[in-house]
Amino acid sequence: MTDVVVTGIGVVAPNGWGVAEYWDATLAGRSGLGPLTRFDSTGYRAHVAGEVNFTPEEHLPGRLLPQTDHMTRLALVAAEEALADAGADPTTMPDFSAGVVTAASAGGFEFGQKELQALWSKGPAYVSAYQSFAWFYPVNTGQISIRHGMRGPGSALVAEQAGGLDALAKARRHVREGTALMLAGAVDGSLCPWSWLCLSRSGTVSPRRDPQRAFLPFDADASGGVPGEGGALLVLETPDGAAERGQHRHYGRIAGYAATFDPRPGSGRPPGLRRAIDTALADAGIGPSDVDVVFADASGVAEQDRAEAEVLGAVFGPRGVPVTAPKTMTGRLLAGGAPLDVAAALLSLRDGVIPPSVHIGRPAHPDLDLVRDRPRPARLGSALVLARGHGGFNSALVLTS
Amino acid sequence: MAEFTLDDLIAALKEAAGADEGVAHDDILDVPFADLGYDSLALFNTLNTIERERGITLPDETVVEATTPRMLLDAVNLGLATAG
Incomplete structure (x- = not known):
């Protein structure tokens, strides 16, 4: 199969604006979680979030401002960084030779909420015509495509947290089928009251108010996840294609991928995560002993953490592979979380260092070799990134250097 | 009723569809909206804002027929005169 490599990365995260700042913060164990400031959370069941606040005019x-949700603005910023990092300007490439695949969970939820507020409090004349698309799931793909002249394959995938890996895999397929350059991943988030209500009633979000105690995956005190916003977008090409336009450097290969769906609750059959890992490793042509680090889904819901720890134990053996969850510093970014983990994994391969998980004081799974508090230097040739989406989605992605 | 001026239009465009430095001069009067970077949705939103603020209703065709700032100013001022 044709090699597909990552030649550019763009990141917006609660603990860092841009790749360099995010990576510095992540290696230093600096968390971006804090009390929710976007609105007053009194009366809601959750109070801690991973916010990305910025001045869009700058x-x-x-x-683009009247027609974009906050998360679309963040996506446009990440797209620009990723293309610049790859040294690529799709407007100078042949038409239809560059495309975009993003993942989404709820589209521009906050935009939609504001327009509904305008409709009911002021009347129909106050509703923006941009509501026609600004709330829509594929809106980031569309806005990025228009802004950068990327008129090749364009699509959006929705599988909650797992969708971000699915988007990267779909982009890999487009590159293998001949599209010269794909921008893929996800930037997501919707820290508005309407969305917060839905998230905080899902049963998977921590009710704690202390940002250092709210999101403790694989910890005996796990109490749920913390929602955040942000994510990463990556530029995918073949090594030859990149070289042809003068780009000889890359971060690593998207070597393997698989997605599975859980059986219906009560069926007695095992969840699909194990099958996703096995199939992704087979797709990459490597075995469990070749995997040097795992970026866990790390939901923070005790029962889901246990399921993930058991699968990792079964595949890799007790303490058979270092496992980390840098998302303890960002929260769970809906569709954006897994691509951000992919960015972190690629930077790990580049620098020979595994970023830590933070705040985990009482590990609940002794068989899990969790990298905690401090980065761990390591010789890294490959990484496995896992993501599970609410409702039964499992995706696994293998990266090699 | 007060005349609808180019400054008023620029303010409405800015509110409804966003503006950059490029859209601030008299010499845009006859430049097609498409060349100024405003598509039909941007104009739809802008007309909506103008109608709301001026308390008038313009014909639906205005959004496709008024292709330059001058044509849009004429359409709005005609609407104001008729309403006045």
Whole structure:
């Protein structure tokens, strides 16, 4: 199969703006979680979030502001960084030779909420015509495609947290089928009251108010996840294609991928995560002993953590592979979380260091070799990134250097 | 009722569809909206804002027929005169 490599990365995360700041913070164990400031969380069941606050006027053209949700603005910033990092300008490439695949969970939820508020409090004349698309799941793909002239394959995938890996895999397929360059991944989030209500009633979000105690995956005190916003977008090409336009450096290969769906609850059959890992490793042509680090899904819901720890134990053996969850510093970013983990994994391969998980004081699974508090230097040739989406989605992605 | 001026239009465009430095001069009067970077949705939103603020209703065709700022100013001022 044709090699597909990552030649550019763009990141917006609660603990770092841009790849360099995010990676510095992540290696230093600096968390971006804090009390929710976007609105008053009194009366809601959750109070801690991973926010990305910025002044959009300083980063985007005025034309784009009335028609974009906060998370779309973040996605546009990440897209620009990723393309610049790859040294690619799709507007100078042949038409239809560059495309975009993003993952989404709820689209521009906050935009939609504001327009509904305007409708009911002021009347129909106050509803923006941009509501027609600004709330829509594929909106980030569309806006990125228009802004950068990427008129090749364009799509959006929705599988909650797992969708971000699915988007990267779909982009890999487009590159293998001949599209010269794909931008893929996800930037997501919706820290508005309407969304917060839905998230905080899902049963998977921590009710704790202390940002250092709220999100403790694989910990005996796990109490759920913390929602955040942000994510990563990556540029995918063949090594030859990249070299042809003068780009000889890359971060690593998207070597393997698989997605599975859990059986219906009560069926007695095992969840699909194990099958996703086995199939992704087979797709990469490597075995469990070749995997040097795992970026866990790390839901923070005790029962889901146990399921993930058991699968990792079964595949890799007790303490058979270092496992980390840098998302303890960002929260769970809906569709954006897994691509951010992929970015972190690629930077790990580059620098020979595994970023830590933070705040985990009482590990609940002794068989799990969890990298905690401090980065761990390691010779890394490959990484496995896992993501599970609410409702039964499992995806696994293998990266090699 | 007060005349609808180019400044008023620029303010409405800015509110409804966003603006950059490029859209601030008299010499845009006859430049097609498409060349100024405003698509039909941007104009739809802008007309909505103008109608709301001026308390008038313009014909639906205005959004496709008024292709330059001058044509849109004329359409709005005609609407104001008719309403006045």
